[in-house]
Amino acid sequence: MTExxxxxxxETAEAMTVEDLAExxxxxxxxxxxxxxxxxxxxxxxxxxxxxxxDYPVSSGNDLMDAGYYGIAKYLSNxxxxxxxxxxxxxxxxxxxxxxxxxxxxxxxxxxxxxxxRLLMGDARDEVLAIYRSCGLEKSESWxxxxxxxxxxxxxxxxxxxxxxxxxxxxxxxxxxxxINTQRNFMGDHLSSWVPVFLAEVRRFAETGFxxxxxxxxxxxxxxxxxxxxxxxxxxx
Amino acid sequence: MTExxxxxxxxxxxxxxxxxxxEAFAFDDAEGDKDAAPSVLAEGPFNMPDPDAIPQFQxxxxxxxxxxxxxxxxxxxxxxxxxxxxxxxxxxxxxxAPVPTADLEAAIExxxxxxxxxxxxLTLCSLLERAGAIAQTDEDGVPLTEVEQEPLRVxxxxxxxxxxxxxxxxxxxxxxxxxxxxxxxRPMEMIARLYEAEPQYTGIFTTCLELCGRxxxxxxxxxxxxxxxxxxxxxxxxxxxxxxxxxxxxxxxxWTGQWSLTAHGREYLTTLxxx
Numbered sequence: 001m002t003e004x005x006x007x008x009x010x011e012t013a014e015a016m017t018v019e020d021l022a023e024x025x026x027x028x029x030x031x032x033x034x035x036x037x038x039x040x041x042x043x044x045x046x047x048x049x050x051x052x053x054x055d056y057p058v059s060s061g062n063d064l065m066d067a068g069y070y071g072i073a074k075y076l077s078n079x080x081x082x083x084x085x086x087x088x089x090x091x092x093x094x095x096x097x098x099x100x101x102x103x104x105x106x107x108x109x110x111x112x113x114x115x116x117x118r119l120l121m122g123d124a125r126d127e128v129l130a131i132y133r134s135c136g137l138e139k140s141e142s143w144x145x146x147x148x149x150x151x152x153x154x155x156x157x158x159x160x161x162x163x164x165x166x167x168x169x170x171x172x173x174x175x176x177x178x179x180i181n182t183q184r185n186f187m188g189d190h191l192s193s194w195v196p197v198f199l200a201e202v203r204r205f206a207e208t209g210f211x212x213x214x215x216x217x218x219x220x221x222x223x224x225x226x227x228x229x230x231x232x233x234x235x236x237x
Numbered sequence: 238m239t240e241x242x243x244x245x246x247x248x249x250x251x252x253x254x255x256x257x258x259x260e261a262f263a264f265d266d267a268e269g270d271k272d273a274a275p276s277v278l279a280e281g282p283f284n285m286p287d288p289d290a291i292p293q294f295q296x297x298x299x300x301x302x303x304x305x306x307x308x309x310x311x312x313x314x315x316x317x318x319x320x321x322x323x324x325x326x327x328x329x330x331x332x333x334a335p336v337p338t339a340d341l342e343a344a345i346e347x348x349x350x351x352x353x354x355x356x357x358x359l360t361l362c363s364l365l366e367r368a369g370a371i372a373q374t375d376e377d378g379v380p381l382t383e384v385e386q387e388p389l390r391v392x393x394x395x396x397x398x399x400x401x402x403x404x405x406x407x408x409x410x411x412x413x414x415x416x417x418x419x420x421x422x423r424p425m426e427m428i429a430r431l432y433e434a435e436p437q438y439t440g441i442f443t444t445c446l447e448l449c450g451r452x453x454x455x456x457x458x459x460x461x462x463x464x465x466x467x468x469x470x471x472x473x474x475x476x477x478x479x480x481x482x483x484x485x486x487x488x489x490x491x492w493t494g495q496w497s498l499t500a501h502g503r504e505y506l507t508t509l510x511x512x
Contacts, residue, residue: 051401052401053401054401055391055398055399055400056388056398056399056400057396057398057399058390058397058398058399059397069399070388070399073388073399073400073401074386074387074388074399076388076401077386077387077388077389077401077402077404078385078386079404080373080381080404080405080407081338081359081362081363081373081407082357082359082360082363085357085359085360103286197285200285
């Protein structure tokens with residue numbers, strides 16, 4: 001994670017040099033990496049230190065992101081005693097739950113929101129797994145839950161954004177365009193279709209300003225990134 | 238019997254043929270809809286849950302912090318943690334004057350050295366804070382709950398950012414209700430009541446206190462070797478652990494790797510010797 005979260009949303013795809021676009025992709029990759037990490041597991045001391053040392057944009061061009069960044073900064077400004085324990089408790093409350101029904105937490109799996117009975121390991125998981133494999137990615141041995149977890153989908157976008165930056169710097173425009181197109185399709189077919197619903201549930205279950213802020217930042221960032229990817233693809237066309 | 242000769246049977250009139258052994262257990266579908274559990278799904282896409290339809294659990298009956306007043310919450314917390322009374326009272330005692338978080342944490346860790354507990358020091362503090370017995374304050378005892386810091390607004394290269402505001406020094410102080418709870422902890426009276434309740438064991442209690450008052454404390458075996466054969470303990474049969482347990486709960490002795498006198502136990506023993 002960078003020390004300062006870059007404002008990636010104000011710039012438009014217009015009038016960008018290749019290097020500008022590569023930097024923008026790097027910046028997107030960094031944001032995806034941060035978001036994926038936040039959803040993957042509880043905040044640990046190392047991440048907390050980084051979050052405290054980070055500067056959050058006041059005006060990113062997206063109201064949700066602005067509110068989210070402010071919420072995170074405000075929570076951390078007031079988390080004086082045992083913040084790791086409090087954040088862990090809220091992570092458990094928000095994403096793991098402890099109930100006997102399927103409505104005890106905001107379960108971070110696409111299958112839950114796209115299957116009739118809110119079941120895990122559904123068609124959505126098979127679809128995203130096929131997409132990961134088509135891009136030459138296999139899940140890590142250490143990952144023991146479904147591949148349609150929001151952290152894995154965000155991580156997938158990070159990898160593609162990173163590859164796009166590398167392709168742009170290598171003057172491989174065709175590959176860069178192909179990667180951007182894949183990201184746009186993945187965003188439309190998967191992330192955009194369920195993450196807003198998932199985040200609505202996060203807002204119901206999370207109690208700390210931190211995870212409420214993370215939800216806002218996620219939703220705002222995905223909105224902006226989808227618009228950016230659509231712009232880039234239509235510009236090319 | 239030939240193939241067509243069925244005169245010996247009459248299925249149509251045999252009532253046993255209609256007997257369905259499962260009939261008595263079948264659900265009555267005609268009435269079923271009335272008793273069916275209502276759906277927890279709201280009308281609309283994505284099967285979103287309907288907040289009004291989600292079953293309400295009776296959490297208010299079991300959660301200590303659902304008490305309306307701090308006194309009720311503190312009482313419920315102590316009732317729910319009977320094995321940690323000494324620790325909780327010790328924390329309250331530590332907070333009699335504002336104490337920094339690190340010092341309080343170290344003090345609780347020291348107490349936990351001989352009293353294993355799954356609770357982290359700050360978790361115990363947090364429970365007492367939620368109950369309203371202690372509060373986070375500044376050095377002068379002013380509660381920090383009334384202080385809400387805004388993040389700092391800084392400008393870097395012409396762009397504005399939110400920066401996390403530095404944390405103030407956090408101290409822990411006793412609240413009025415916490416002070417009232419601490420006042421209820423009177424080990425001297427509890428020890429005296431032990432003596433009053435079982436006057437026949439006065440000598441045994443005193444012997445236990447004297448043995449625990451040795452430098453470095455003493456072991457259960459050493460106490461047992463001395464008191465177990467006393468005539469007064471033969472009927473009903475009592476062993477040393479009976480007295481150790483009572484003295485520990487009264488706050489006269491504590492386990493520090495050996496059984497040792499607490500300050501209250503030493504004070505009570507001194508009073509006894511003076512008398």
